[in-house]
Amino acid sequence: MQLVDQAKVKSRMQTRLKQNKVLKGVFFGTTIFALVVLVILLYRILTQGIGYLDLQFFQNFASRFPEKAGIKAAFFGSLWLMAVIAPVSLIIGVGTAIYLEEYAKKNRFTTFIQINISNLAGVPSIVFGLLGLTVFVRMLEMGRSVLAGGLTMSLLILPIIVVAAQEAVRSVPKELREASYAMGATKWQTIKKVVLPAAIPGILTGGILALSRAIGETAPLLMIGALTFVAYLPENLLSGFTVMPIQIFNWTSRPQTEFHDVAAAGIIVLLAMLLIMNSIAVLIRNKFSKRL
Amino acid sequence: MKTIMDEKKVVKAPRPEEKKKEVNTVYSIENFNLWYGKDQALKDIKFDIPEKQVTAIIGPSGCGKSTFIKALNRMVEMVPIVRMSGDINYRGKNIFENKYKVEDLRTKVGMVFQKPNPFPKSIYENVVYGPKIHGIKNKKILDEIVEKSLKGAALWEEVKDRLNENAYGLSGGQQQRLCIARCLAIEPDVILMDEPTSALDPISTLKVEELVQELKKEFSIIIVTHNMQQAARISDKTAFFLNGEVVEYSDTNQLFSNPSDKRTEDYITGRFG
């Protein structure tokens, strides 16, 4: 009658339970690994860079002497770049999202645009650099300018913004749209006055995260020829420029280890800026997720 | 209820030619059919809706009440698979005619939905939404409109000190009355209500019902309700829908006290399957 040998099951149970426990530990270990690396990375950078992080560091331009090297040009270059990227990518990205969510018919062309956007998100950033170099720097003759860099980076983060904005627009309850239409509002009035205001928190959150991605990018800007040794601030959109990641790259590639410490100081500034931007994004998300 | 019936002479059958002499018609529906894809949701609807009265639409779930009321302001067209035939005439004009702009229709025909759906804006901004999109920008006029509309929706006393607070802070019943106020702000001619009290508690429901009684002095009201007592309490005319058809349409009193169709009787006596 006894089909299952209970004793055998019991003894196997012991090993199985032990196995489960051990492997739980292993999986936890793999999870913690990433965390440990993050801690080491941050610790190293802080201890290396903190010594160079003083007021002078923000006031000085690039220099051949580590103790005189500063991040002023790169810091303001990054701000200039943001000033180009933010409006360009937000306008095009949100426009695309609204088109796809509110106006586009469900046809082949729409599917094509959608697939195209998700593929664009997978193109290596350096390839965008090649595009920027050919189209903006050479064909449109913008030169190695803030404008060329900003437009290139706008295209790079466009897919991220479109996807975030689409999600935000999609999550606006249809009841709100109905209420507006039922008052005799036109489609555009409804989008402008109801859909967009309700979607703004999501759009901003996604937009800031995308922007912080752009601020940390190096490769495409190297391609379009952002300079690595700049001793002035950009004056207009057609000025040459450098940005923080490129300045950090430049310091990192120098053989003198003192410059590595300067690079670490630059990284602290860059990470602090990203931290601030991300915190703002999280704040916006938390503040508005209560409503709606 | 009685007094209203007395004043207006009880009319037996909804013969349009006869009725026009007594009260004006806002809507006259002629042989109207509607399909969702292949499924027919409304079949050969044909009746007239009077001005400045409350017309109730009753019937079991899924019989096409919402579909019908949404056809009256063409909101139903937002469902892409909808097809329609026949005419709906509003004030003598076919609303499906090419040159009839939906925006114009909806400016004159307001709608209140089942679930309160205020915008996530201030109470004030909710009310002035309609006037603003229709081009009224003068702050003084807008202030007047807000007060008048909120008074009209019996909400003024409760919110006059917090007009700039977010509408989501209001209770469900208050939100629904705010939606009514929002609707009143553009002074529509007709107000469509799709089960406006089904998401509300009894006290809020009572308030909205009283409000409807008040509003019909100035507006023609068409109200969908699941609740037959409610239909009997507040409406002058009642249409009983079943499987997309109008089984019976007559004065509310008559429909409830002396239904002419067996199916109506079954439904109002709760004997319905």
Next chain:
Amino acid sequence: MQGSIRQMIKDKKEKQQSRSKIVEKIVPGILLICAIISVLTTLGIVFTLIVETITFFSQVSVIEYFTSKDWYPFFESDPDYGIWPLISGTLLITGIAMLVAVPFGLGAAIYLSEYATDRVRRIIKPILEVLAGIPTIVYGFFALTFVTPVLQNVIPSLPVFNALSPGIVVGIMIIPMIASLSEDAMSSVPNAIREGALGLGATRFEVAVKVVLPAALSGIIASVVLAISRAIGETMIVTVAGGATPKLTLDVTESIQTMTSYIVQVSLGDAGFGTTIYYSIYAVGMTLFLFTLIMNLVAQYISRRFREEY
């Protein structure tokens, strides 16, 4: 006042009508143009790469590009343009990265989806997000100034520039990607299946490996393929720590060059517009683009099939 608002609206309507009509017509057009910009971007990338690559191949033979085993573009007298050393460098980095990222990423995904409590998940996931948000130049710096010296303690002969260190760091960079995409795939396995197995007396580990992993396999594979694509396209880490010596080798301790770091090397140098070297970055870029495109399409194909399962 009754009727006055109505009248006001009517008056305004007449004035507004023509303007709002135009707006309603123009706006969709403008939005469509926005949407088309993303298509133009793709077309721009493809055309740029194709046109400049053709120019390149008018100066260098296609056969040499695909058969030569040497990549010495800077030899002025007799340059060699054989792509294989760059491809092997790229794949070497990618291979090392995957050896790091797949076990750690999958392990983390299994832990998060099968073992972790909600509270733990709420702590760990943002940390992974932080890791994913760190700029690659920072990882590059970390590889060169920390990982390489540590490795040199273990392998004293390890040169400053080598494949191993950036490979490992690219792997670390990719862990969050595999972890979060795989976790998504595993969490979307219906709980009923899990409970069924647990009810039969299976341990959590057995459920994870014998039930959840197979059910989520295509999603997991898709995440790994996407990660490979990311690793192939990664630029700054290998540029900073991998060196600039194109070499057809599988020795992880040697200095190598990837497709991406070659492109950066040229753009940093003084190769003028119109030189063969200038055009070569487009040919390399085209090769890189095709690699990543194929990976992305494969991942999409797999995950689309996966989505149909539930």
